[in-house]
Amino acid sequence: MTMDRPFFVTTPIYYVNDLPHLGHAYPTVAADALARFMRLDGRRVKFLTGTDEHGQKVEQSARAADVSPQEFADRNSAAFREMDRLLDISNDDYIRTTEKRHIRGVQALWRELERRGEIYLGRFAGWYAVRDEAFYDESELVEGKAPTGADVEWFEEDNYFFRLSAWQDRLLDYYEANPEAIAPRSRRNEVISFVKGGLKDLSISRTSFSWGIPVPGNPKHVIYVWLDALTNYITAIGYPETESADFGVFWPVAHHIVGKDILRFHAIYWPAFLMAAGLPAPRRIFAHGWWTVEGQKMSKSLGNGVPPEFLVEKYGVDPARYFLLRELPFGNDGDFSHRAVVGRLNGDLANDFGNLAQRVLVMISRNCGAGVPEPGTFEATETALLDSAHGLLETVRAHVSEQAFHWALEAIWRVVGDANRYVDEQAPWVLSRSDPGRMRTVLYTLAETLRHLAILVQPFVPGSAGRLLDQLAVPEAERCFTALADAPLRPGTRLPKPEGIFPRFVEEAVR
Ligand code: MSP
Numbered sequence: 069m070t071m072d073r074p075f076f077v078t079t080p081i082y083y084v085n086d087l088p089h090l091g092h093a094y095p096t097v098a099a100d101a102l103a104r105f106m107r108l109d110g111r112r113v114k115f116l117t118g119t120d121e122h123g124q125k126v127e128q129s130a131r132a133a134d135v136s137p138q139e140f141a142d143r144n145s146a147a148f149r150e151m152d153r154l155l156d157i158s159n160d161d162y163i164r165t166t167e168k169r170h171i172r173g174v175q176a177l178w179r180e181l182e183r184r185g186e187i188y189l190g191r192f193a194g195w196y197a198v199r200d201e202a203f204y205d206e207s208e209l210v211e212g213k214a215p216t217g218a219d220v221e222w223f224e225e226d227n228y229f230f231r232l233s234a235w236q237d238r239l240l241d242y243y244e245a246n247p248e249a250i251a252p253r254s255r256r257n258e259v260i261s262f263v264k265g266g267l268k269d270l271s272i273s274r275t276s277f278s279w280g281i282p283v284p285g286n287p288k289h290v291i292y293v294w295l296d297a298l299t300n301y302i303t304a305i306g307y308p309e310t311e312s313a314d315f316g317v318f319w320p321v322a323h324h325i326v327g328k329d330i331l332r333f334h335a336i337y338w339p340a341f342l343m344a345a346g347l348p349a350p351r352r353i354f355a356h357g358w359w360t361v362e363g364q365k366m367s368k369s370l371g372n373g374v375p376p377e378f379l380v381e382k383y384g385v386d387p388a389r390y391f392l393l394r395e396l397p398f399g400n401d402g403d404f405s406h407r408a409v410v411g412r413l414n415g416d417l418a419n420d421f422g423n424l425a426q427r428v429l430v431m432i433s434r435n436c437g438a439g440v441p442e443p444g445t446f447e448a449t450e451t452a453l454l455d456s457a458h459g460l461l462e463t464v465r466a467h468v469s470e471q472a473f474h475w476a477l478e479a480i481w482r483v484v485g486d487a488n489r490y491v492d493e494q495a496p497w498v499l500s501r502s503d504p505g506r507m508r509t510v511l512y513t514l515a516e517t518l519r520h521l522a523i524l525v526q527p528f529v530p531g532s533a534g535r536l537l538d539q540l541a542v543p544e545a546e547r548c549f550t551a552l553a554d555a556p557l558r559p560g561t562r563l564p565k566p567e568g569i570f571p572r573f574v575e576e577a578v579r
Contacts, residue, residue, distance in 0.1 A: 075106040076318035081120040084144035085129035088151040089373035099325045100157045104527035118163035119145040123293030127279035137279045151376040163304040173303030175284045186344040192227040192271045195220040228273040235340040252399040255355045259335045298338045322350045331355040354471045357401035386529035387413045393473040413573045422570030428514040429566035441508035442559040450513040457520035532569045
């Protein structure tokens with residue numbers, strides 16, 4: 069397998085003031101599917117996630133919990149790691165902004181910006197929303213609150229500023245020269261029109277609290293939490309050692325998965341900080357949409373946060389992952405409802421894919437001596453089904469490279485549908501008596517189609533796909549995408565006893 073063509077994917081780093089919920093699981097699962105896909109496609113992948121631990125919001129939450137900010141961060145960061153474990157997340161690194169490697173990198177970036185004349189000391193007077201850790205203009209407020217609905221407070225203090233206003237044209241050039249850098253397109257257009265509206269210099273330090281990275285040379289100030297947090301994407305790959313192997317390999321191919329609420333920070337501030345420090349802007353930033361739960365906004369006060377352990381215990385890890393990636397076009401908003409999950413689970417997973425696999429494997433086990441059958445001549449129907457399976461990689465790859473996970477899954481399930489129609493038309497259970505040779509051809513065609521489906525579905529539902537590949541006796545070394553064309557099932561291979569892969573969800577009786 070070739071190990072060149074590097075790929076770097078990141079999730080947002082999560083604030084430790086909150087415990088993990090569906091809204092955090094979403095970008096993590098999406099980034100995981102992307103990372104797994106690229107690995108199976110022979111690419112050298114780095115997949116980074118972690119926690120955002122500084123700032124006023126975390127400091128206030130720690131105080132309310134009556135523990136030190138560090139203790140508080142330790143506890144909640146561990147909860148995000150546990151989310152990753154529960155959701156079968158294959159991250160290669162996990163960064164915490166309280167780690168030495170990060171602090172050192174952020175301070176180095178600060179010094180570099182200062183050295184290049186991008187930072188000056190001034191006086192800030194304006195509105196700040198602790199919940200968003202963001203500054204707002206008077207003109208942006210809606211009925212005295214931030215446009216996000218967060219409470220704002222007026223504050224005035226001596227702050228360091230970053231010359232963001234000077235970067236307006238260079239940001240517009242970056243968007244122009246890299247039409248794929250910000251996605252989806254509608255979000256890109258929003259960013260461009262915001263930047264065209266004019267940028268003000270950005271306050272990048274605070275003096276009224278201390279839970280943050282000290283400004284080098286003036287430790288009365290702590291560095292603005294967004295400058296601190298965004299920098300995780302480079303401190304994790306070795307910054308400030310820009311000559312380091314990881315930095316050189318992975319930074320040019322950075323893909324950030326973020327929510328639409330934090331796109332402005334990623335698509336405007338972040339490229340400006342980077343360019344101002346003489347570094348390239350990210351390759352791509354994809355902004356996904358927001359989930360409501362049973363029609364309502366997720367909120368602490370409603371207590372409708374959907375923790376990852378609920379998802380996994382109730383539906384199972386792979387069904388939950390599948391639902392998140394299949395239900396919404398990545399980029400759109402949508403609703404998480406029990407009904408919708410059960411619909412997908414019993415429809416797409418249990419009925420369509422699970423049943424197909426079960427029927428085929430049970431028939432092989434009963435009628436072919438529990439081994440891969442020897443096919444006879446392929447007729448047009450077999451060739452048509454196998455061709456659609458063989459064509460899948462290219463289609464799925466095109467969708468995944470645009471983060472259109474829903475289209476990728478839809479394409480895979482189109483072949484699931486073709487295979488189901490083929491079984492019904494060919495009725496191998498009838499052929500078992502009338503024409504066993506033909507039955508073996510049909511079952512081989514189906515098993516080979518299942519092998520393609522199972523290999524391609526691995527990034528999305530890794531555990532279930534792995535179990536199906538076990539049942540097809542596909543060795544570990546033949547589960548990557550090159551094996552799709554190179555390693556067809558070998559007639560005569562012994563197959564283990566079939567077991568269902570996607571059980572139906574049965575509603576518990578209401579007592
Ligand atoms: N710490 C910052 C990110 C810094 S990245 C350099 C932050 N953290 S967060 O924990 O508040 O949010 C992390 C991500 O969770 C955001 O991308 C946000 O969009 C996502 N979600 C939180 N609630 C969500 C939903 N209800 N639905 C979908 N995603 C949501 O912001």
